[in-house]
Amino acid sequence: MRVIGIEGTAWNLSIAIVDEKDVIAEAEAVYIPKHGGIHPREAAQHHAAEIKNVLTKVLSAAAERGVTPHDIDGVAFSQGPGMGPCLRVVATAARTLSLKLKVPLVGVNHCVAHVEVGRWRCGAEDPVTLYVSGANSQVLAYRGGRYRILGETLDIGIGNALDKFARFLGLSHPGGPKIEELARRGREYVPLPYVVKGMDFSFSGLETAAEKAVNDGRSVEDVCFSFQETAFAMLTEVTERAVAHCEKDEVLLAGGVGANGRLQEMLRTMCEERGAKFYVPEARFLKDNGAMIAYLGLLMLKSGVRTPIDASAVKPNFRPEEVEVTWR
Numbered sequence: 001m002r003v004i005g006i007e008g009t010a011w012n013l014s015i016a017i018v019d020e021k022d023v024i025a026e027a028e029a030v031y032i033p034k035h036g037g038i039h040p041r042e043a044a045q046h047h048a049a050e051i052k053n054v055l056t057k058v059l060s061a062a063a064e065r066g067v068t069p070h071d072i073d074g075v076a077f078s079q080g081p082g083m084g085p086c087l088r089v090v091a092t093a094a095r096t097l098s099l100k101l102k103v104p105l106v107g108v109n110h111c112v113a114h115v116e117v118g119r120w121r122c123g124a125e126d127p128v129t130l131y132v133s134g135a136n137s138q139v140l141a142y143r144g145g146r147y148r149i150l151g152e153t154l155d156i157g158i159g160n161a162l163d164k165f166a167r168f169l170g171l172s173h174p175g176g177p178k179i180e181e182l183a184r185r186g187r188e189y190v191p192l193p194y195v196v197k198g199m200d201f202s203f204s205g206l207e208t209a210a211e212k213a214v215n216d217g218r219s220v221e222d223v224c225f226s227f228q229e230t231a232f233a234m235l236t237e238v239t240e241r242a243v244a245h246c247e248k249d250e251v252l253l254a255g256g257v258g259a260n261g262r263l264q265e266m267l268r269t270m271c272e273e274r275g276a277k278f279y280v281p282e283a284r285f286l287k288d289n290g291a292m293i294a295y296l297g298l299l300m301l302k303s304g305v306r307t308p309i310d311a312s313a314v315k316p317n318f319r320p321e322e323v324e325v326t327w328r
């Protein structure tokens with residue numbers, strides 16, 4: 001089976017064609033805000049302007065590998081969660097494509113797609129997943145036929161917190177990699193609020209305190225280092241507790257922030273100490289990507305799931321628990 005998938009919940013408009021084994025073709029267009037953070041309407045305009053171009057690129061890359069539009073068996077799209085205006089552009093394109101190719105449509109949950117692409121690429125069986133991106137920070141595990149959120153951020157995602165702090169420092173978007181670079185040169189730990197409540201965590205107060213520490217004269221490198229140490233320790237603590245509670249022995253990292261070497265190191269150490277396996281896919285499958293949408297679409301279509309046009313409205317607050325896992 002071959003499925004084309006469209007992702008465009010936020011900054012990355014990405015389209016891919018996959019089969020059960022691999023990614024056949026992929027293309028993307030990245031929206032970079034001119035100033036400040038991501039503006040939903042601007043991002044949606046970007047996606048609308050670029051989608052024809054990206055689709056053409058994917059189809060010609062697939063043609064070079066002998067795959068034509070007639071070989072495509074389904075169209076998948078990220079139905080949510082994400083920015084409403086962006087989701088609507090993607091959904092409109094997906095409906096059109098499904099009607100044109102005369103193949104079924106399937107709307108997929110973006111968070112579940114991050115998990116499934118990680119399992120696919122790393123061979124993890126039944127992991128606890130730490131999904132950390134700009135807008136989302138969640139600890140997920142499969143239980144009773146659904147992916148449950150065991151813990152999550154009470155305010156902003158860790159990526160947004162890093163990006164916001166980077167903006168305060170005058171650095172351009174995305175800030176995460178720049179903070180990681182600065183943090184490597186940090187030496188002294190500056191105490192910052194460590195907020196874990198039950199299985200949930202919060203980053204907003206930490207970000208404000210980091211700004212204050214810089215205003216109070218602490219070195220930028222030390223504050224970046226301390227920001228990462230504090231935030232990533234919070235994420236690692238909750239992930240470890242989830243592993244213990246669910247009696248799982250695998251941890252999977254997902255989302256753009258997963259590219260961070262220090263976060264990977266902390267999770268790897270925690271896993272080693274617990275005798276659990278740690279999995280992290282290649283960076284292109286960590287960040288938002290069309291392949292994960294196409295691949296989850298393929299799993300869903302194979303298990304008989306279809307999204308009729310009249311049920312294909314976007315779901316900006318789509319929770320992973322809402323999805324019945326029919327493919328495991």
Ligand code: ATP
Pocket residue numbers: 009010011012081082110132133134135136157158159160162163174175176177180255256257258259260261286287288
């Ligand atoms: P969504 O929230 O819908 O999943 P997103 O727009 O946040 O999507 P991702 O690609 O998953 O998309 O993540 C982007 C985030 O990852 C940005 O906040 C960026 O700063 C952060 N990021 C990327 N590389 C690193 C890094 N090396 N260290 C820390 N953060 C990083």
Ligand code: FE2
Pocket residue numbers: 110114133255256287288
């Ligand atoms: Fe994402």
